[in-house]
Amino acid sequence: MKNLFSSQFISLETLPSTPLKPLMASSLTHALCQDPPPPHLDDLLCSKPQQHQTEDDNDTSLPDTSSSFCLGSPSRYLSGESRVERAWSHWTKLGRPKLIVAPMVDNSELPFRMLCRKYGADAAYTPMLHSRIFTENEKYRNQEFTTCQEDRPLFVQFCANNPDTFLDAARRVEPYCDYVDINLGCPQRIARRGNYGAFLMDNLPLVKSLVEKLACNLHVPVSCKIRVFPKLEDTINYAKMLEEAGCSLLAVHGRTRDEKDGKKFRADWKAIKAVKSAVRIPVLANGNIRHMDDVQNCLEETGADGVLSAESLLENPALFAGFRTAEWVIGDEKRNRDGNLDQADLLVEYLKLCEKYPVPWRMIRAHVHKMLGDWFRIHPHVREDLNAQSRLTFEFLYNIVDQLRELGGRIPLYLKDVEVDTLAAEVTANGLANNFCNTW
Numbered sequence: 001m002k003n004l005f006s007s008q009f010i011s012l013e014t015l016p017s018t019p020l021k022p023l024m025a026s027s028l029t030h031a032l033c034q035d036p037p038p039p040h041l042d043d044l045l046c047s048k049p050q051q052h053q054t055e056d057d058n059d060t061s062l063p064d065t066s067s068s069f070c071l072g073s074p075s076r077y078l079s080g081e082s083r084v085e086r087a088w089s090h091w092t093k094l095g096r097p098k099l100i101v102a103p104m105v106d107n108s109e110l111p112f113r114m115l116c117r118k119y120g121a122d123a124a125y126t127p128m129l130h131s132r133i134f135t136e137n138e139k140y141r142n143q144e145f146t147t148c149q150e151d152r153p154l155f156v157q158f159c160a161n162n163p164d165t166f167l168d169a170a171r172r173v174e175p176y177c178d179y180v181d182i183n184l185g186c187p188q189r190i191a192r193r194g195n196y197g198a199f200l201m202d203n204l205p206l207v208k209s210l211v212e213k214l215a216c217n218l219h220v221p222v223s224c225k226i227r228v229f230p231k232l233e234d235t236i237n238y239a240k241m242l243e244e245a246g247c248s249l250l251a252v253h254g255r256t257r258d259e260k261d262g263k264k265f266r267a268d269w270k271a272i273k274a275v276k277s278a279v280r281i282p283v284l285a286n287g288n289i290r291h292m293d294d295v296q297n298c299l300e301e302t303g304a305d306g307v308l309s310a311e312s313l314l315e316n317p318a319l320f321a322g323f324r325t326a327e328w329v330i331g332d333e334k335r336n337r338d339g340n341l342d343q344a345d346l347l348v349e350y351l352k353l354c355e356k357y358p359v360p361w362r363m364i365r366a367h368v369h370k371m372l373g374d375w376f377r378i379h380p381h382v383r384e385d386l387n388a389q390s391r392l393t394f395e396f397l398y399n400i401v402d403q404l405r406e407l408g409g410r411i412p413l414y415l416k417d418v419e420v421d422t423l424a425a426e427v428t429a430n431g432l433a434n435n436f437c438n439t440w
């Protein structure tokens with residue numbers, strides 16, 4: 001048997017799975033609705049996975065997953081005190097990641113994670129995966145969850161409302177990740193209909209049983225990503241309950257379930273600070289992270305152990321390396337310089353990663369719009385040309401970048417002077433060092 005684990009690209013085709021009737025899960029949204037639409041070209045993988053041949057290809061042994069099992073046996077028999085200790089020892093073993101790519105459906109997929117890692121991200125979440133579909137549908141598994149050896153630390157996120165199904169899904173990914181995460185924050189209508197995400201805030205006993213099930217039976221720790229309640233006291237009790245149930249890492253998005261629009265509502269860092277003070281496990285802050293000054297302020301104000309960023313990373317995957325879009329330089333032009341990098345450069349790097357680690361075209365299309373959005377506003381006919389394509393190719397996308405460059409109006413990413421100096425020191429022969437925590 002060919003050992004795919006020793007190659008750089010891992011898809012769950014290699015994992016034991018229950019044979020199933022194939023269901024065309026053409027996008028997560030559609031998959032969640034259980035109402036598969038006709039197959040769309042954008043849902044096809046951009047290319048066949050490249051198998052990177054190595055000398056070990058004939059070695060049929062399983063990969064060394066020891067690092068992901070550092071918590072040892074499930075925490076079934078541990079006291080609260082020992083669980084907290086183990087939570088910290090695991091977090092420390094991972095290098096206490098501070099700068100983390102948030103989970104994003106259709107957007108925090110492998111090539112995007114790898115791009116962000118190159119530019120300073122210490123860890124990353126997968127997009128939310130639907131636990132039931134994940135257990136039932138091989139095609140969904142293979143398409144929606146891919147990873148590689150360099151894709152660590154990795155947090156695999158699921159939505160779930162059934163403890164047994166959640167455990168089944170989690171067991172399939174535990175050798176490839178450092179946390180299995182439960183999405184307790186999705187506020188969308190689809191989550192209401194499916195009874196998951198932030199709507200589980202109405203059924204805390206179920207949340208408790210989901211976390212307990214995994215904490216007691218899984219070898220990797222369980223993490224949770226929550227939203228805050230309107231009342232601080234409720235948020236604190238919620239966080240304490242999760243810790244008690246066996247959660248080892250808590251990410252707190254400082255907006256309530258009703259505060260859906262991140263641009264309209266500022267995340268409440270005070271609530272995150274209160275949670276951090278109330279629990280003893282590592283806590284991550286989420287919301288309002290648009291550049292590295294925000295990171296510094298957020299860590300100082302909340303006392304959190306790390307931050308997640310979502311929307312801003314989509315536009316600027318080099319955010320954690322200190323690069324900022326023009327929007328965050330206005331009024332402070334003197335202290336910022338052209339960082340010799342722009343969003344088109346980042347898109348080209350992303351596309352190359354997609355050639356190496358194939359993903360559905362719909363994900364690539366979404367990233368093209370985000371990364372080139374500012375350029376498209378100046379040259380809308382290029383966007384129209386893109387939208388007119390029912391089937392994308394890499395050639396077409398590289399051409400778009402060339403076309404925009406020829407049309408002119410380059411929009412640089414900027415670095416603060418202090419960050420330029422640090423960057424110069426950190427650049428290695430391999431490109432950017434994965435260590436930009438010191439740039440602020």
Ligand SMILES: Cc1cc2nc3c(=O)[nH]c(=O)nc-3n(C[C@H](O)[C@H](O)[C@H](O)COP(=O)(O)O)c2cc1C
Binds near residue numbers: 262
């Ligand atoms: C495109 C997109 C997809 C998202 N998908 C998920 C998801 O799968 N799971 C999740 O917990 N949150 C998801 N979120 C929410 C983000 O993880 C994050 O909590 C939210 O955007 C606030 O962070 P920000 O202010 O840095 O954008 C998504 C956000 C965006 C923009």
